[in-house]
Ligand SMILES: Nc1ncnc2c1ncn2[C@@H]1O[C@H](COP(=O)(O)OP(=O)(O)OP(=O)(O)O)[C@@H](O)[C@H]1O
């Protein structure tokens with residue numbers, strides 16, 4: 086059974102744990118929030134004014150702060166910079182009275198995540214809280230993950246917690262220290278070069294050069310001398326002797342990128358160098374011994390290229406001593422929020438702006454998208470979002486057009502190939518209903534009107550399709 090809640094909110098389907106601090110001077114407000122949040126399962130703590138609140142924040146960890154804007158004495162806005170200094174990662178939702186728009190803008194500038202106006206809508210408040218906590222947990226998870234990966238493997242800047250990536254990184258750690266040749270296969274943008282560098286950095290060769298060459302991008306007549314070097318006078322333009330990349334990479338790692346496009350004549354020479362661990366410079370008379378580790382990458386299926394006669398079978402077997410397959414991003418969607426968070430931090434730093442966060446809508450669109458350009462496409466989307474954004478939040482409108490084009494096509498593609506048309510249609514219907522319900526704040530009458538169907542029909546559909554129906558908010 087597909088997970089209907091996933092379609093509703095990919096980040097924080099049901100966050101109802103967490104320590105919440107409320108700083109508000111009005112006992113009535115504190116009390117009603119306490120009742121609401123405790124019933125939802127949160128661990129609620131309260132302070133009647135700013136200084137007590139600051140002391141509590143200094144003494145303990147909290148997952149979220151609800152901060153009254155209009156505290157007597159030092160206002161919520163005055164407190165905010167001190168809170169942010171103390172707990173930079175803590176999500177803060179401001180509680181404001183109706184009609185204080187100017188102050189709200191100040192609060193958002195001072196680092197508040199969001200605001201809620203009195204009298205608030207319980208469901209909306211809870212949804213905003215869950216979403217803020219979810220986002221900050223993703224950010225925290227990235228920090229932790231980086232720390233662990235760095236400690237365990239000295240892998241820097243490789244993000245991934247999906248089973249597929251975890252297994253891959255374990256294999257990488259295992260094979261990196263050896264001298265074995267490694268063949269990395271993966272679609273464009275999946276991180277082949279990143280993994281090749283990680284292999285080098287986790288090998289005893291780390292202090293020697295890592296040299297990368299895209300063999301398809303070098304003109305054929307220069308490729309041989311680029312790889313193996315030439316002696317003076319070897320050809321007309323060879324006015325001086327030149328070392329090839331095999332020699333430059335001596336003691337280190339030679340990364341042969343896009344190996345599938347290597348001309349067949351060069352393949353024979355590479356094979357020889359790999360087998361003999363010696364090679365001859367162009368125009369040279371004696372062989373040079375070489376100690377390099379070869380890591381090759383391809384985005385085409387080399388076995389097919391062998392069958393088609395475009396790639397030497399013997400070289401294929403020589404290269405594929407160890408095969409690493411990089412999974413496409415669409416098959417490991419749980420990595421999307423982490424990668425997004427990682428790139429948002431990186432590009433905010435690079436552009437010297439405050440950290441940015443994705444709106445729930447934007448993240449949902451990213452979860453639904455198929456990412457044909459994989460991690461590189463996601464990275465570009467996040468860089469673009471950071472550069473174009475004028476506030477802390479990156480909404481749907483700042484994502485590239487292709488992401489918001491067709492949110493339901495994902496449902497089709499996610500289906501297993503053996504699913505019937507009926508199953509696929511049901512899945513699409515389920516997603517459309519869940520999405521609209523959420524947009525209508527779980528108001529079923531409004532949802533039924535939107536789809537121009539009787540309420541009873543909507544009800545039957547929701548039951549049959551097993552759509553999770555949350556408590557209805559205020560109309
Ligand atoms: N797991 C990951 N964690 C963090 N960054 C990643 C990850 N995978 C890829 N990237 C980033 O995505 C971009 C593309 O990665 P890379 O160049 O290694 O991909 P590739 O498979 O070699 O692509 P191509 O086939 O187009 O050459 C790089 O900026 C890289 O740092």
Ligand SMILES: [Mg+2]
Pocket residue numbers: 277278342
């Ligand atoms: Mg590459």
